[in-house]
Amino acid sequence: MSHSAAPIITVQQHILQDQQRFPGSSGEFSWLLSGITMATKLIQAKVRRAGLNDMLGAKGEINVQGEIQQKLDVYSNEVLIQCLSARESIGVLASEEDERPLLVHQGSEQARYAVVFDPLDGSSNIDVNVSVGTTFSILRRPEGVGLDDPQKWVLQPGAKQIAAGYVVYGSSTILVYSVGNGVHGFTLDPSVGAYILSHPNMRMPEQGKYYSVNEAYRDNFPPRYQQYLDRLRNGTLGHAYASRYIGSMVADFHRTLLKGGVFLYPPTAENPDGKLRLLYEANPVAFLAEQAGGTAIDGTRRVLDIQPESIHQRTPLVVGSRVELADFERFVLEPETPQAVASE
Numbered sequence: 001m002s003h004s005a006a007p008i009i010t011v012q013q014h015i016l017q018d019q020q021r022f023p024g025s026s027g028e029f030s031w032l033l034s035g036i037t038m039a040t041k042l043i044q045a046k047v048r049r050a051g052l053n054d055m056l057g058a059k060g061e062i063n064v065q066g067e068i069q070q071k072l073d074v075y076s077n078e079v080l081i082q083c084l085s086a087r088e089s090i091g092v093l094a095s096e097e098d099e100r101p102l103l104v105h106q107g108s109e110q111a112r113y114a115v116v117f118d119p120l121d122g123s124s125n126i127d128v129n130v131s132v133g134t135t136f137s138i139l140r141r142p143e144g145v146g147l148d149d150p151q152k153w154v155l156q157p158g159a160k161q162i163a164a165g166y167v168v169y170g171s172s173t174i175l176v177y178s179v180g181n182g183v184h185g186f187t188l189d190p191s192v193g194a195y196i197l198s199h200p201n202m203r204m205p206e207q208g209k210y211y212s213v214n215e216a217y218r219d220n221f222p223p224r225y226q227q228y229l230d231r232l233r234n235g236t237l238g239h240a241y242a243s244r245y246i247g248s249m250v251a252d253f254h255r256t257l258l259k260g261g262v263f264l265y266p267p268t269a270e271n272p273d274g275k276l277r278l279l280y281e282a283n284p285v286a287f288l289a290e291q292a293g294g295t296a297i298d299g300t301r302r303v304l305d306i307q308p309e310s311i312h313q314r315t316p317l318v319v320g321s322r323v324e325l326a327d328f329e330r331f332v333l334e335p336e337t338p339q340a341v342a343s344e
């Protein structure tokens with residue numbers, strides 16, 4: 001008898017298939033990732049009912065970012081720490097919500113991974129029901145580094161990530177992750193509580209039709225960035241671009257991954273080093289962008305090559321399709337010459 005139904009592949013099955021990439025890891029990696037998927041299922045259940053269970057609004061405390069902590073931020077952070085602390089292969093956790101890294105499984109020889117995460121990115125949008133997300137980045141403990149120096153576990157260039165991804169809590173809940181062999185998307189089926197493969201081998205289109213930036217800060221962008229945006233609007237790349245900006249990085253990047261185009265958070269007067277955080281915003285999306293055929297720079301260099309100096313350091317970010325980023329690098333990074341200026 002032939003079975004015509006399309007195969008249902010859960011994220012656990014997919015991770016086990018990827019498992020082969022980690023020689024010697026006896027399923028510990030898939031057990032680690034299941035800590036993230038479990039936590040995000042609990043988070044999405046609260047996000048979906050935020051208005052009903054008194055989870056909207058600020059908790060009133062100020063977090064390490066100096067931002068008013070939303071109740072869902074706090075809940076999401078606690079759930080991720082709890083779920084991940086149950087994975088003995090993890091030695092260090094670093095969160096957007098906590099100033100310093102958290103040591104877990106102190107002294108355990110099995111503790112060889114660090115997980116860096118933003119439990120609820122874009123949380124200022126929660127009260128107005130705009131998509132928010134969880135980002136994560138997984139790093140191996142560097143050779144010879146013990147638990148007495150947790151900073152060294154996480155202050156590694158993004159190119160050292162062994163896995164990274166996000167969950168976007170939008171019209172549906174979608175997990176997108178990579179372990180270095182392509183990008184795969186899974187949609188949560190809430191009726192069974194399973195992430196089902198819905199976007200195998202995601203590829204970022206060579207070129208898109210949207211640019212995504214907060215235009216309110218345009219006058220503060222470096223002039224060449226302003227001129228670059230004008231080029232996109234004026235059809236220099238073959239068509240006039242439209243603007244899409246949600247103000248929630250995970251949602252803006254997810255659209256860019258699916259539709260192509262460019263998402264950028266340039267240096268501004270208020271944030272001369274950019275607003276987005278290197279370790280748990282720029283690095284995960286840069287890893288995914290490159291795995292999907294796109295490009296991610298900080299305005300001058302590859303994001304994944306940046307050696308972090310501190311856990312919460314910020315970076316400018318320009319990430320998106322090959323065509324838009326090649327034009328950015330040619331137009332913005334090359335010194336102005338009379339000929340180049342004339343051709344604009």
Ligand code: P6P
Binds near residue numbers: 123124
């Ligand atoms: P702005 C959310 O607070 C966040 O960190 C990112 O998710 C988002 O891309 C950015 O800030 C939005 O910043 O200055 O445009 O409101």
